[in-house]
Structure formats: structure tokens, C-alpha cells
Amino acid sequence: MKVKALTGNEAAVEALRQINPDIFAMFPITPSTQIPELFDELIAQKKVDTVMIRTESEHSAISAAHGAALAGARVVDATASQGIALKHEILYITAGSRLPVVMLVANRALSAPLNIHADHSDTMGSRDAGWLHLYSETVQEVYDTVIQAFRIAEHKNVLLPIIIGFDGFTVSHAVSRVEVLEDDEVKNFVGKYVPEHSVLDTEHPATFGLFALPDYYMEYRRQVRQGMCEAKNVIISVGQEFGKKFGRNYGLVDNYKMEDADVAAIVIGSTSATLKDTVDELREKGIRAGVLRVRSFRPFPSAELRQALMYVKAVAVLDRADSPGTPGGPLFADICSALYGMHVQPVLVPNIYGLGGRELMPDDAMSLFKMLLETVKNGKPPNEELFIAVRKKGSVL
Amino acid sequence: MNNVKIPTLKELETAEPAFYGGHRLCAGCAEGTIVRQVLDAARYAEFDGAKTDLKDPYPVVVGVATGCLEVATTPCPYTSWGVPTLHNAFENVAATMSGVVEAYSVMRKKGRLASKKEYRFVAFAGDGGTYDIGFQSLSGALERGHKFLYVCLNNEGYMNTGIQRSSATPYGAWTTTTNAGKVEWRKNLTEIIAAHGIPYVAQAAPFSTKPRDLYEKVGRAFEAEGSAFMNILSPCSRGWRFPEGDTIKLARLAVETCYWPLFEIIEGKWTLNYKPKAKMPVVEFLSAQEKFKGVLGDKEKVAYIQNRIDQEWQTLLTKCGV
Ligand SMILES: Cc1ncc(C[n+]2csc(CCOP(=O)(O)OP(=O)(O)O)c2C)c(N)n1
Ligand code: SF4
Numbered sequence: 001m002k003v004k005a006l007t008g009n010e011a012a013v014e015a016l017r018q019i020n021p022d023i024f025a026m027f028p029i030t031p032s033t034q035i036p037e038l039f040d041e042l043i044a045q046k047k048v049d050t051v052m053i054r055t056e057s058e059h060s061a062i063s064a065a066h067g068a069a070l071a072g073a074r075v076v077d078a079t080a081s082q083g084i085a086l087k088h089e090i091l092y093i094t095a096g097s098r099l100p101v102v103m104l105v106a107n108r109a110l111s112a113p114l115n116i117h118a119d120h121s122d123t124m125g126s127r128d129a130g131w132l133h134l135y136s137e138t139v140q141e142v143y144d145t146v147i148q149a150f151r152i153a154e155h156k157n158v159l160l161p162i163i164i165g166f167d168g169f170t171v172s173h174a175v176s177r178v179e180v181l182e183d184d185e186v187k188n189f190v191g192k193y194v195p196e197h198s199v200l201d202t203e204h205p206a207t208f209g210l211f212a213l214p215d216y217y218m219e220y221r222r223q224v225r226q227g228m229c230e231a232k233n234v235i236i237s238v239g240q241e242f243g244k245k246f247g248r249n250y251g252l253v254d255n256y257k258m259e260d261a262d263v264a265a266i267v268i269g270s271t272s273a274t275l276k277d278t279v280d281e282l283r284e285k286g287i288r289a290g291v292l293r294v295r296s297f298r299p300f301p302s303a304e305l306r307q308a309l310m311y312v313k314a315v316a317v318l319d320r321a322d323s324p325g326t327p328g329g330p331l332f333a334d335i336c337s338a339l340y341g342m343h344v345q346p347v348l349v350p351n352i353y354g355l356g357g358r359e360l361m362p363d364d365a366m367s368l369f370k371m372l373l374e375t376v377k378n379g380k381p382p383n384e385e386l387f388i389a390v391r392k393k394g395s396v397l
Numbered sequence: 398m399n400n401v402k403i404p405t406l407k408e409l410e411t412a413e414p415a416f417y418g419g420h421r422l423c424a425g426c427a428e429g430t431i432v433r434q435v436l437d438a439a440r441y442a443e444f445d446g447a448k449t450d451l452k453d454p455y456p457v458v459v460g461v462a463t464g465c466l467e468v469a470t471t472p473c474p475y476t477s478w479g480v481p482t483l484h485n486a487f488e489n490v491a492a493t494m495s496g497v498v499e500a501y502s503v504m505r506k507k508g509r510l511a512s513k514k515e516y517r518f519v520a521f522a523g524d525g526g527t528y529d530i531g532f533q534s535l536s537g538a539l540e541r542g543h544k545f546l547y548v549c550l551n552n553e554g555y556m557n558t559g560i561q562r563s564s565a566t567p568y569g570a571w572t573t574t575t576n577a578g579k580v581e582w583r584k585n586l587t588e589i590i591a592a593h594g595i596p597y598v599a600q601a602a603p604f605s606t607k608p609r610d611l612y613e614k615v616g617r618a619f620e621a622e623g624s625a626f627m628n629i630l631s632p633c634s635r636g637w638r639f640p641e642g643d644t645i646k647l648a649r650l651a652v653e654t655c656y657w658p659l660f661e662i663i664e665g666k667w668t669l670n671y672k673p674k675a676k677m678p679v680v681e682f683l684s685a686q687e688k689f690k691g692v693l694g695d696k697e698k699v700a701y702i703q704n705r706i707d708q709e710w711q712t713l714l715t716k717c718g719v
Contacts, residue, residue: 022500022503022504022507023496023499023500023503025496049503049506049507050503051499051500051502051503053495053496053499053541054541055492055495055537055541056533056534056536056537056540057533057534057537059488059489059492059534060489060491060492060495060533060534060537060538061492063485063486063489063492063493063496063534064492064493064495064496064499065496066485066493066496067460067483067485067492067493067494067495067496067497067498067500068496068497068499068500069496069500070483070493070496070497071496071497071500071501071504072500072504072509073496073500073503073504075496075500089486090485090486090489093485093486199458199481199482199483199497200456200458200481200497200500200501200504200510200516201481202456202457202458202480202481202512202516203511205478205479205480205481205482206481206482207471207476207478207481207482207483207484208481208482208483208484209471209483209484209485210471210472210473210474210476210484211467211468211471211472211473211484212472212473213472213473215473216473216474
């Protein structure tokens with residue numbers, strides 16, 4: 001083990017160097033561009049023997065990744081924002097074809113207005129494509145998750161592509177202390193990928209990507225859901241095995257001081273760190289606050305959430321993506337459905353924060369918990385404003 | 398590049414086909430005929446004096462874009478393909494094949510493939526999937542130079558969705574989105590592809606007056622070091638409105654009228670493959686189908702078409718040094 005100072009993008013590339021995938025299909029977009037750039041340097045220095053396909057668009061990058069995966073190769077792609085939106089059509093096809101492509105996403109807002117900073121609108125827009133979604137809080141977690149991702153996606157009961165999301169700039173470009181494993185530790189953990197079927201298998205010629213009518217289509221889509229269900233156990237067991245070997249455990253959710261929490265915030269990604277600090281401050285004052293970070297958004301950890309929220313009185317659900325015309329963001333919708341039918345439910349407060357890279361500051365986090373305490377007192381939230389830390393019409397923040 | 402060896406039709410009869418009958422293409426569709434011709438050539442073409450071996454074909458991997466061919470040949474749980482075949486979407490068969498080809502090269506280098514024989518890769522797409530929505534993906538793949546043959550099955554319209562106009566649809570033609578006749582001239586895609594500077598580009602037609610022309614072109618396409626492109630006219634009985642038995646007649650009329658000349662561009666050098674002894678008037682081609690019904694009664698329009706076909710033919714002759 002070595003300790004290095006790396007950004008999220010650099011940590012992802014370090015893991016990829018150690019894994020040495022067969023194919024990297026790329027197209028540049030901020031803030032993920034550094035990943036293929038740095039990886040290209042490794043190719044030039046002959047430190048990996050991956051072939052990079054430098055395509056003319058994200059649509060073609062995922063299409064090339066799809067083709068390479070059909071050929072039985074271990075495949076990586078990296079993108080963000082508009083790139084995800086452009087790939088959208090093919091994301092469904094890659095999942096429906098059960099191809100374990102690994103895609104690194106430095107999460108970024110979608111236009112308009114044009115914006116290059118962090119939020120989760122990009123991957124949330126494709127949340128039902130059938131890809132697994134694992135979101136990291138820290139640079140260390142990005143590194144660790146890239147290593148776990150291949151094992152999870154390629155597992156014979158899963159065979160689904162996976163998105164590894166991390167906040168653009170806040171994680172992709174922020175330098176952190178990272179514990180880097182030895183090359184052979186990573187290689188042994190990830191293992192070899194031997195696909196059951198390949199379009200290069202001319203001894204057993206098969207047709208991939210059939211046209212399926214109402215008599216067959218649903219069975220295919222149901223199998224995608226089955227793979228997604230199986231993925232829950234696989235994510236947990238791979239995360240535990242990783243923990244046993246290397247000391248850092250991972251699961252579907254990251255519960256922080258939730259055991260006895262009266263109030264809690266649920267969040268995805270790096271903002272969890274700010275909330276954890278705030279919780280520490282509140283705990284010093286004797287307030288029982290907690291944070292629940294959803295690491296696995298697909299598959300969605302419904303049972304784990306029910307378990308963790310059973311005795312919590314008020315919960316703020318923080319979405320870094322909006323779903324206009326609905327009560328909150330995509331995370332809120334899924335939490336509501338996960339808790340539906342519980343005898344005693346916490347009061348759930350939807351919030352939209354951090355769009356286009358506006359960070360949630362410690363003061364914002366403190367106000368959020370104060371709002372929750374008031375909610376507990378009154379049995380309902382003090383106001384119905386969904387957006388936090390935003391200038392409202394007619395007033396200046 | 399002229400010593401390509403392809404088995405005779407008689408010999409091919411004895412080989413196991415790579416594309417089976419029983420598919421759902423319309424009666425009189427040229428697409429199935431072209432696919433058989435392309436795959437037979439891809440599997441058996443040899444060069445430089447090597448002998449063709451009907452018992453040991455080249456491993457061929459096929460990519461198909463969404464369109465008539467894909468829909469008619471892969472209705473789950475059936476397939477017409479005897480070789481590994483993939484379909485991804487409408488506009489991305491070139492990009493998808495670029496992934497397959499590169500994965501093949503990596504895996505071959507890493508010793509993860511059983512077959513010692515070199516693979517051959519073929520992509521098929523309609524003119525919609527090639528001239529229009531798939532144009533970017535194709536252009537990108539050709540610029541990157543992946544070693545594969547891209548075949549455009551040019552039936553001059555979006556047939557799978559019910560005969561809509563494409564940029565390959567000819568001037569004056571009826572489609573369901575040009576009910577008054579198309580007002581624009583077709584895009585000269587073959588020339589645009591040639592401008593990519595790839596080693597092999599050709600125009601062909603199924604069993605035209607030179608029946609082996611298409612086979613030999615496929616052979617030469619695989620002799621090329623890099624990407625190859627063939628634009629193959631694919632008469633469509635349904636969309637062009639002609640009797641099912643006239644498919645090859647239409648292909649031949651297109652060639653004999655110089656509406657669809659046969660030529661190839663090898664390493665930048667243009668070659669005319671066939672010069673009709675007496676160039677037929679284009680109206681012979683136009684009147685053999687019903688899609689030009691709207692222009693046939695209009696002398697000016699027919700003259701305009703003849704004029705542009707003549708000009709294009711002259712330009713082609715000059716390019717080919719004829
Ligand atoms: C992105 C997208 N847009 C539209 C379609 C609908 N569509 C399927 S096939 C097709 C036309 C195919 O035309 P062409 O490529 O010329 O092939 P043909 O069917 O004529 O052989 C269209 C419009 C689609 N499948 N995907
Ligand atoms: S519509 Fe035309 S191209 Fe499509 S299958 Fe029928 S004849 Fe062939």
C-alpha cells in the first residue's frame with residue numbers, strides 16, 4: 001500500500017492502470033476529460049496495453065464500447081453531462097444486451113443554461129436505463145469503487161453495465177489523500193473476465209441484439225430487473241470482501257450516526273462530507289442527528305433505508321437533480337416509494353440543492369437540520385420551499 | 398489488386414450458406430441477394446494466388462443497423478444468420494463495429510482467440526442509416542481507419558418505416574414524405590466517402606450486367622489495408638413499386654442508363670468498372686417502376702434528370718481517365 005495525493009480523476013486512472021482493461025472508448029467532456037487524457041499518457045508510455053478508441057462523439061463512444069463488450073472485451077468509458085444525454089439511447093441497449101461496460105462519470109449539470117459544474121441531473125436522466133449506479137463521496141471511494149465495479153458488473157448473476165458517479169470538480173479535480181493498493185493486489189481482486197458469449201465466437205455463431213416483439217420483449221426486460229436485484233447482494237459481498245482484504249468496507253448505503261438519530265439528511269455524493277461535519281457539531285450539543293448517504297442508487301436499497309429510518313422523526317431528502325412537476329427530485333421519489341407502507345414513517349422533507357455546482361455550505365447544512373428540528377416540533381415542515389441556498393424571486397440571497 | 402479469387406456460383410452452391418432463406422424481406426427485395434453475395438465473397442475471397450477453400454471459410458462477423466434487413470432477419474427467437482451477427486441501433490453500426498474490430502485486435506494480441514485465420518468484419522446499413530442519421534458515426538469510423546467493410550444497402554429511402562424520403566432518394570421520386578415528388582437531387586455519398594481517403598471505395602449493384610463485379614469488389618475490399626466502403630444499389634419492390642420479378646432488371650437498367658455507374662476508388666485511384674456500349678436513356682430506368690410516375694409526364698423534369706445524369710457520367714469518366 002502506498003499513500004498518494006490524487007484527484008478523483010487521477011485516482012480513477014490509477015485504478016484503471018492497475019486493471020489494464022482491453023478497450024477504452026472515449027470522447028472528451030469537462031470534468032471527465034482528464035481521465036482519457038491521463039490514460040492516453042499511460043498508453044503512450046506503454047504502461048497499459050489497452051486500445052483507446054478516440055471516437056467522434058459520446059454516442060459513438062458508447063456504441064464502440066458496446067461492440068467491444070459484445071466481442072468479449074473488458075471495456076471502459078468516461079463521460080459527464082451532455083455526454084450522458086447523448087448516450088442515452090444506447091445506455092438502454094447496452095443494459096438490455098447485458099454487457100458489463102464500466103463508465104466513469106464526473107457528474108455535471110445539463111444545459112440550459114450551459115454549466116460545467118457538479119450536479120446529478122446527467123445520470124439521473126438515464127436512471128431507468130438498466131445500468132447500476134454507484135456514487136462515491138470521496139476520492140478514495142472513487143479509487144476503491146472502480147476496482148469493485150468490474151467484479152460487480154461482470155458477476156454472472158448481474159451482467160449489467162455500471163456507472164461510477166462522483167461529483168464534477170468537487171471530487172474529480174480535488175486533491176485528496178488516497179491509499180493506493182499494490183498492482184497485483186488489484187489484479188488479483190479484479191480477476192480475469194471470461195464472458196460466456198462473444199460475437200467473435202465463430203464456432204457458436206449467435207445473433208446479438210434481436211428484434212423482439214410483444215411475445216418475447218418483456219421476458220428480456222424482466223431479466224434486466226432480475227440482474228439488478230441480484231446486484232444488491234453482489235455489491236454487498238464484493239464491498240465486504242474488499243473491506244476484509246484492504247480495510248475499507250462498502251455496501252449499498254453509508255449510515256453516519258444513524259443508530260439513534262431523531263433527524264437525518266439523505267444525500268448522494270460528496271455533500272455527505274459537509275453534512276457529516278454538521279452532524280458532529282450538532283451531536284456535541286446533544287442533538288441526535290445523522291446522515292444517510294445512498295451509495296447504490298441502482299439497485300435502490302429500499303430495505304436498508306426502511307431499516308435505517310425506522311425510528312427517525314424527520315428526514316430531509318437532498319436531491320442534486322430536479323424532477324420538475326413532481327414533489328421533489330428523483331431520490332425523493334424513490335425514498336417515498338421505499339418507505340411506503342411502513343407503520344410509522346418519518347416526516348419526509350424534499351429539498352433540491354447544489355444544482356450547477358452551487359455547493360451546500362456548512363451554514364446551509366446547519367439551517368437544514370434546524371428546519372428538521374422545527375419539523376419534529378410542529379409535525380410538519382416550516383415552509384414548502386423546495387430549493388435551498390437559492391435566490392428567490394424578488395429577493396437576493 | 399486485380400487478382401482476387403472467388404469461387405464460381407456453382408462451387409458456392411455446395412458451401413454452407415452464411416445467410417439463410419426463410420427471412421421476412423419482401424418478395425423481390427434485393428437486400429437478401431446482396432447480403433448473400435457479400436458474405437459469400439467475404440468468406441471465400443483469396444488474393445495473391447492463394448487457393449480458395451470451400452471447407453474452410455474466413456470467420457466473418459456481421460453488424461447490422463436497424464432497418465428492413467435487421468427487422469426481417471432477426472425476429473426473436475429466429476435468425477437468418479449463420480455467422481455471428483450483431484445489431485445495436487439505427488445510426489451507429491459503424492461505431493459499434495469499430496469497437497468489435499478493435500476488441501478483436503486486442504484479444505488476438507493477448508492470445509485470447511482460438512481461430513488462427515484472420516477475421517473479416519462487415520457492416521450493413523440502409524441509406525437512411527448511412528447517408529443520414531448514421532453519417533457521423535460512419536465518417537468517424539472511416540477516419541479512424543478500422544479494418545472492416547461497410548456496405549450501404551441503398552434502396553433510396555427509409556423503407557422499414559414505410560418508404561420515407563432520405564438524402565439518397567432521387568429527384569422526382571415519390572415517397573410517403575415526398576408525395577409531390579422529391580425536389581432535391583440525391584447526395585453523392587460515394588464521392589464524400591472517397592474524400593475520406595480510405596483505401597477502398599466502390600459502387601456496385603446486384604447481378605448487374607457484370608455479374609461477378611460485386612463479388613470481386615468485396616474481395617478487393619478485404620485486400621485493402623484499412624476501412625472499405627461499398628454503396629450498393631438495392632432495388633426495393635415495395636418502395637419503388639415494381640413487380641417482384643424485376644429486381645435484377647432494375648439493377649441492370651440503373652447501370653445501363655448510367656444512373657448508377659459501377660466504379661471503384663482504390664488508394665485514391667478512380668476506375669470505371671463498366672461502360673455500357675450504348676448508354677440507355679434514363680427514362681428506361683424511370684419508367685420501369687412507379688415511384689417516378691409524377692415526373693414521367695413532365696418532359697422538362699425528365700430532361701433535367703437526363704441532363705444531370707449525363708453531367709455526372711462525364712465527370713466520372715474524367716475522374717476515371719476514360
Ligand atoms: C434513432 C432512431 N430514429 C428512428 C428510428 C426508426 N427507424 C427504424 S429503421 C428506419 C429507416 C431505415 O431506413 P434505411 O436505413 O434506409 O434502411 P431500409 O429499411 O430502407 O433498408 C427508421 C426511420 C430508429 N429506429 N431509431
Ligand atoms: S420494403 Fe423494400 S427494402 Fe424493405 S424488405 Fe421490402 S423490398 Fe426490401
